[in-house]
Amino acid sequence: MKSLAWFPEPVPAWGSFSAQGLRGVLGRPRLHPLAILVRETAQNSWDARLSRKTVNFSIRGMELNSDQRAALSEKVFVERPSRGLKLAKPLAKKDLRVLVIRDTNTVGLGGPVRADNAKEGCANRWVRFLLDIGVADRVRIDGGTYGFGRSIAYNVSSFNTLLVYSRTQDELATAESRLIGSALGAPFSAGGKRYTGRHWWGRESRGAIEPVTGTQADKLATAVGFEPFSSDETGTAVMILDPVLRSADPEQAMQFIAESITWHLWPKMVPVKRRRPMTFSVSWNGRDIPVPDPGRLQPLPGFIRSLQLLREDAPEGVTPDGVEIVTIAAQRPKTTLGKLALSKFAYRTRQQSASHTDDDAGDAIPVQASPFTGQSHHVVLLRKPELVVSYMPGPSLPDGDLQWGGVFMAALEHNEAFSRAEPPTHDSWEPETVEDRTQRRIVNIALRQISSHVNQVYRPPATETSSSGKSVVRVANALAPLFSGISGQGGSSGSGGGSSGSPAGRRDRPRVHIESAKPLLHNDVRASEIRFKVTPSAKSSVTIVDITVDVAVGDRGVNEGKNRPVGAPVPSILEVEGPLTVTIHDADGCPLTSAAGERAITLVIDSTEETEWRVLSTAPNETAVAFTVEADPESRTASAEASL
Numbered sequence: 001m002k003s004l005a006w007f008p009e010p011v012p013a014w015g016s017f018s019a020q021g022l023r024g025v026l027g028r029p030r031l032h033p034l035a036i037l038v039r040e041t042a043q044n045s046w047d048a049r050l051s052r053k054t055v056n057f058s059i060r061g062m063e064l065n066s067d068q069r070a071a072l073s074e075k076v077f078v079e080r081p082s083r084g085l086k087l088a089k090p091l092a093k094k095d096l097r098v099l100v101i102r103d104t105n106t107v108g109l110g111g112p113v114r115a116d117n118a119k120e121g122c123a124n125r126w127v128r129f130l131l132d133i134g135v136a137d138r139v140r141i142d143g144g145t146y147g148f149g150r151s152i153a154y155n156v157s158s159f160n161t162l163l164v165y166s167r168t169q170d171e172l173a174t175a176e177s178r179l180i181g182s183a184l185g186a187p188f189s190a191g192g193k194r195y196t197g198r199h200w201w202g203r204e205s206r207g208a209i210e211p212v213t214g215t216q217a218d219k220l221a222t223a224v225g226f227e228p229f230s231s232d233e234t235g236t237a238v239m240i241l242d243p244v245l246r247s248a249d250p251e252q253a254m255q256f257i258a259e260s261i262t263w264h265l266w267p268k269m270v271p272v273k274r275r276r277p278m279t280f281s282v283s284w285n286g287r288d289i290p291v292p293d294p295g296r297l298q299p300l301p302g303f304i305r306s307l308q309l310l311r312e313d314a315p316e317g318v319t320p321d322g323v324e325i326v327t328i329a330a331q332r333p334k335t336t337l338g339k340l341a342l343s344k345f346a347y348r349t350r351q352q353s354a355s356h357t358d359d360d361a362g363d364a365i366p367v368q369a370s371p372f373t374g375q376s377h378h379v380v381l382l383r384k385p386e387l388v389v390s391y392m393p394g395p396s397l398p399d400g401d402l403q404w405g406g407v408f409m410a411a412l413e414h415n416e417a418f419s420r421a422e423p424p425t426h427d428s429w430e431p432e433t434v435e436d437r438t439q440r441r442i443v444n445i446a447l448r449q450i451s452s453h454v455n456q457v458y459r460p461p462a463t464e465t466s467s468s469g470k471s472v473v474r475v476a477n478a479l480a481p482l483f484s485g486i487s488g489q490g491g492s493s494g495s496g497g498g499s500s501g502s503p504a505g506r507r508d509r510p511r512v513h514i515e516s517a518k519p520l521l522h523n524d525v526r527a528s529e530i531r532f533k534v535t536p537s538a539k540s541s542v543t544i545v546d547i548t549v550d551v552a553v554g555d556r557g558v559n560e561g562k563n564r565p566v567g568a569p570v571p572s573i574l575e576v577e578g579p580l581t582v583t584i585h586d587a588d589g590c591p592l593t594s595a596a597g598e599r600a601i602t603l604v605i606d607s608t609e610e611t612e613w614r615v616l617s618t619a620p621n622e623t624a625v626a627f628t629v630e631a632d633p634e635s636r637t638a639s640a641e642a643s644l
Contacts, residue, residue, distance in 0.1 A: 001219055004181060007209035009198040010188075023489045024227040030621050032367050033244075036152045036425050037101075041238070042265050042389055043426065046278065048125065048236070055268075056235075058281040059261075060100045061243070061254050066224050067097055071223035072241075074202055076163065076181055084197055085185030090159050090242040097250065099156070099243045101538060104235035109178065110170025112276060121172075127213075130164060130182055130200075151184075151424070156243050156317035160184045163239040164211075165221040167229040175234060179217035180209070181513040230416035251284050258282040259369035260353040264292035267478045267622060268387040270304055272311065277282040277386075290616035298348045299376040299403055307382075307441035308340035314341070324457070327409065328449045330442065337414055337446040340379070340453065342406035344397070347375055369373065379450055379456070381429060383410040383418045390428050392447075392455035393624070404458055408450055417442040428621065432521060456549045510543045511535040513613070517627065518617060527574060528617045528625040544632045545603040549573055549617040552624035569620030573598050578613040580605065600615045 029036055042057055049055045064072070073091050082085045090096065110117065112451045117134070119493060140644040154160045161183040169175040181201030188195050200209040212220065222228050226237050245253040261280050262269070264585060294300040314325050323343040329336045335385035353370035364484040371391045378391040386409075390555075397403060408517060410418045417439035421429040431443035507574040515531040536543045549571050576584070576595045583604040595601045619625055 001216065001223070002077060003075045003078040004201040004220075005204040005209070006077075006081075007202070007204060008081060008190075008195045009200075011196055012196040026354040029423070029427065031425065031427055032256075032260075033152060033156055034257050034262060034356065035369070036427070037156055037261045038257060039264050039387065039426065040152050042278070043385065044129075045106055045236075046268065046387065048106035048108070048386055050101070050105050050107060053276045053278055054106045056104055056281075057278055058100075058102050058104075058283070059254075059257055060102065060227075060282075061250060061284045062098060062225065063099070063285060063298070064096050064098060066094075069094075069225065071220070072096075075220055076224060079201075081185065081188065081199065083189065083509050084188035084195070085161075085183055086159055087161070087183075087201060093242070093540075096241070099240040100235040100237055101153075102227065102235065104229070104233050106235045107166070108168025108170035108234045108236050109166040110172070110636045113178070114208055118439045119577075125168075125170075125234070126178070130180065131152055153238055154184045157373060158242040161241045162220075163226075163241070164236070165217065165226045165239070166236040167234050171233060173620075175231075176213055177215075177217040177229065178211040179221050180211040217221060225515050244503070251289070252354075253356060254282055254284045255312075255354040255357040256367075256369050256385070257299075258289045261368055262292040262294050262297055262300070263371055264388045266297075266300055267307055267382065267388065269294050270307055282372050298350045299345070299405060300378045302345040302376060302403070302405040303380055303407055306343060306405065307380075307409075309341050310339055310407055310409045313339075319419070321376045326453055328446050328453075330344055330445045331500065335414070335442075336411050337442055337449075338406045338410040339407055340406060340450055341380075342404060342454065342457065344404045344507045345376075345399050350374075351356065363374035370447070375400070377403065379406040379408050379454060381408050381410075382413055383413040387426070389418075389422065390448065391428065393489075395459040404454075406454065408446070410446070414439075414442050418446075432456070432524075433606070435569045481576070510537045510540075512631050514629070521641065522574065522616060526619040528571065528619045529614065530617075530627045530629070531612065532629055532633055533610055533612050533615050534605060536605070536608055541606060541608050543605045545605060545613075546600070546627040546628075546630040546632070547573070547603065547613075547615055548575075548600040550599065550626050550628075565600060569612070569622060570599065570617060571625045572596075572618045573601060574616040574618060576601070576603070576613065576615050578603075578605075579611055580607060582606070 030037075038059070041059075045055055045057050048434050052583075062458070067226070071092070077087055077091060082241065107123075109129055111122060111124040113126050115127050118127045124132075134135050153162055161181070163181050164177070165179045167175055167177045181199075183199040185199060186196040187197045190622055194642070202209045202211045203213075204210075211217065214380040214483040218228055221237075224239070226239065229235060247253045248598060259280070260373050265278070265280065269276055280291045282291055294304060307321055309319065315321075316325050321343075323341055326334055326340040326342070328338050328477055348379055350370075350373075353373075354369050355366035357366040372393070375396055378395045379394060380576060381389040381392055383389065392408075394404075414419070417434070417436075417559070418429060419432050420439055420444045421431050423430060423433070423446040429447060430444055431440045431447065434440040511534070513533045514533070515533060517528070517530045520527055534543055534545055551570060567601060573595045584595055585604070586592050586598055586600070592598065592601065603613075617627070
């Protein structure tokens with residue numbers, strides 16, 4: 001069996017992307033890398049499905065035996081770079097682990113094996129997956145494109161190296177097996193030449209690299225640990241070498257992967273015309289790791305019914321079993337953006353979610369596979385491929401025995417607009433990133449209407465004054481993802497220490513009046529803004545104003561994090577603006593030169609006149625932000641709260 005040739009990509013005269021740049025295109029996604037790996041590879045498999053076939057998708061983790069390790073070192077990576085990519089140490093591990101992500105009943109990576117032979121308007125799957133990284137080729141494929149999302153496979157490898165084994169027929173007369181090695185290292189120079197850091201191992205042909213094919217590919221694939229494809233199978237298998245599981249217990253990581261499959265891919269487990277679109281399996285060293293059934297994993301059963309009704313194109317209204325179907329539409333131009341299905345259902349005790357602890361981080365908080373904990377109060381956002389984009393939070397029900405859930409399915413005619421609103425990881429809709437104005441408006445309107453409707457249906461009635469004497473104002477789009485062009489107005493004011501029927505009585509104490517509270521973009525980053533007025537007491541020229549920003553929970557904000565969801569990202573203050581120069585203290589009373597980065601501050605306002613203030617805070621993704629503003633001349637408190 002002949003060993004593979006090594007081909008590093010030279011930097012052309014006109015320049016090129018560096019491999020390091022390609023690894024970084026995912027940015028800092030909010031999801032765990034293993035969850036992103038599940039989502040991205042499953043989408044690639046679904047996009048490559050054979051017509052009227054159930055896609056079989058598996059993730060197999062294992063430690064390679066000595067023969068398999070020898071085949072890697074002596075047949076695949078015989079030639080190695082001297083710099084830019086460190087292969088020797090990981091390949092020498094006696095406990096070298098791999099993850100093999102495999103699909104069948106798919107077309108495999110077909111088409112030309114050279115980028116210069118790619119055909120315009122064709123899928124060109126081999127070229128798009130392995131060569132043209134990041135090319136947004138708008139072929140008619142459900143998920144959009146391979147795009148940059150598959151970079152996660154390289155990122156999960158400790159040395160950013162993959163083996164890709166595929167069996168495809170595509171336009172060929174007979175099915176063909178293909179195998180190639182690929183890596184993304186650091187740029188380097190050798191022999192007076194510069195190289196991008198991209199590497200391939202295969203068969204050198206006409207100054208480029210191509211995969212080994214046929215029997216040689218099958219034999220080498222089997223030797224290094226791939227499960228061979230049968231003669232009548234087509235599909236693709238990607239081996240991630242030395243995956244960064246960051247867990248002393250690899251089985252725990254595989255359990256996290258198995259449950260992540262259910263949370264992010266459950267629509268593909270719900271039968272269509274009595275046939276499941278996809279099947280899933282996970283294993284570690286040959287032992288099966290169960291993938292939870294969405295019909296038994298709480299609270300997903302409540303979402304499944306909504307999806308089934310949307311698939312049936314159920315008419316608007318309320319079904320006999322209590323599911324509300326709502327059309328989400330725009331008026332200018334008049335067009336249907338999608339349909340929303342919502343229902344209440346009983347709260348059932350949830351099983352403990354599989355968790356993943358980063359052992360490399362010491363005291364890191366375990367990350368759960370479940371996107372949320374406790375009661376369901378979310379809308380699952382979907383578009384054409386029916387892969388979960390995200391769980392959009394809404395108001396929680398005050399009755400702990402009830403919860404609600406829903407599914408929004410984007411209209412097929414607007415699939416591209418929603419696709420363009422997705423980041424490389426496809427895990428949110430961010431309309432502000434869409435260049436086309438019409439498409440941006442479509443996504444904005446859809447998100448706004450979804451948020452407005454769930455707030456109208458499920459938000460508990462706001463109380464004018466709480467038992468603590470605090471007035472509360474909430475914004476209509478309080479728990480919606482933050483996006484440009486939407487604002488909320490508040491008119492809440494409060495005063496502490498009892499009530500008085502006369503204006504003079506109210507002037508004995510300071511007052512806080514919230515003028516507005518809204519999400520916005522600050523330097524192209526999501527933020528939350530509150531504007532409020534402080535009216536001082538007639539008896540004091542100095543007003544102490546305490547400002548706190550935190551996560552909003554249910555109908556109220558949280559106080560000092562007592563009810564904050566475990567692991568929830570915490571907002572912090574960005575800046576404070578007002579008409580006066582004031583003294584600022586932190587929560588411990590220590591003076592500050594800037595409020596930036598604080599969660600709680602105190603302003604000492606020396607004025608007998610009413611003053612207007614603006615506070616800007618960060619707005620973590622899918623987190624509702626609560627502001628609390630309290631004014632106190634001595635020991636009595638005036639306060640108001642706003643959440644958005």
